[in-house]
Amino acid sequence: MSFEIAVGSADDVQRMAQWADAEGWNPGKTDAYAFFAADPGGFLIGRLDGEPQACISVVKYGAGFGFLGFYIARPAIRGKGYGIQLWRAGMARLAGRNVGLDGVVAQQGNYKKSGFRLAWNNIRHEGPAPAAPAPAGVILADARSIAFDKLAAYDRTFFPEARDAFLASWISLPERAAMVALRDGELAGFAVMRRSAAASRVGPLFAATPEIAGSLVSALAQKTGSATVAIDIPDRNKAAVKLAGEMGLKPSFETARMYTGADPDVNYAGLFGVTSLELG
Template sequence: MSKFEIAVGSADDVQRMARWAGDEGWNPGNTDAYAFFAADPAGFLVGRLDGEPVTCISVVKYGQGFGFLGFYIARPVARGKGYGIQTWQAGMARLAGRNVGLDGVPAQQPNYRRSGFRLAWNNIRYEGPPPVGKPPAGVSLIDAQSVPFDRLAAFDRRFFSEARDSFLAAWITLPERAAMVALRDGKLAGFAVMRSCRTTSRVGPLFAESSDIAAALVSALAAKMGAKAVAIDVPDINKPGVALVEAAGMKPSFETARMYTGANPEVDHAGLFGVTSFELG
């Protein structure tokens, strides 16, 4: 009889999970897995069938009351046999008692609802030529690595429900990416990261106090990275964000539902022009 076991994964397993996500068409960044692992090294579960990895899920803890679920994958050989739901149950058990968020692909959304998740908004991946723009008057753009980290982390907290310092430190410094902030009167008014991916380079996060600042950040990052096309995962509740990417000629290519088991976290939705990642929120 085949033996199926679920256990915490290794750093190498997280790299494999990212490759599997690429196979599913999710297009993670080439070096994203290093930041994911830094966020919560015990938050990545792998299901093995007779010793071979066939399922996975990430269940990353943030603070004392929040968690984010991602990387829920069953390889084709393991589908329809109950291994996926066992992996799901193990993941949810790790986040018991927390408000759990996820970005659900359309095919799985009915299952997520049955598990107690409810829709907050939809994230739409737009791909195409990057917006072109210069910073508005009084705003300057600089490398995010030159900003005192406590200031950057505080700005990030406006748009994400909990502190995520270990993740953020890796996210802005890993290879194959660039990170920039916008400053107005010495205060942060925007923050964005672009990273190389298997296919189109992706921008996330994209936080900004106005669509003009968001456009300037993406335009500057694309120039720095030499990206002729970019992808941004835009919350559909941010109408100026949708208008920005559509005006640039970007087209929808992928969609997920941002869902939570509890109340929607109180964040600055008006400045959330692009989510950081589908895997960790």
């Protein structure tokens, strides 16, 4: 049998999202369009006798960071060595960078063998959409109404590198809403909620306080008409985990955030929900 690895097309990225949904990862319905915009060359497909059977995303950010995701081999080819070939090709594309991933906890040992170290766990919390008003002095607004350079600069305080092309797409695609919190005229929160096959996904969820984070989730749920929500919360942010409990959200899924290098220097205290398990 012939196994070939090549850069995927836009259609292939859509296929990867469908495979992720089949694995129970519940991606946002239009997420793949923003993924492709982030780094069009960062999605690899493994074809066995011409048929797509495996995939991996290896997206480059800036000069020194990369994120690995969408590592999927279709059930029929698992355990036959094709997946590891794709893994090696993906890691070669990110050579010399600090690489992050969000992997299922059961695979931590294998990732460690490839040079990754555990930084924290993301605990997905989900449940009925909460009702939480904005705190006094805080104004909630559509993120698309904010000057993009200000939004991108705020996002950069929570992410290792600039990701402007991804961010511009992430806030403007259909079947989602993006909001910011303003306090004394300055950004004090930013969140996106997108419709999914199951609970609507929230990510990112950045905020100066738990109260602001909760109000953003509530406002986004109202705006999108979402009855249930899901947030991937870093367990290193104890205030975020506590907030999820106060909102009545329950743990449902867990992934391990791992890096090949040091933990990036970002604002972890304000990181209440990661943007995406696929792209960081």
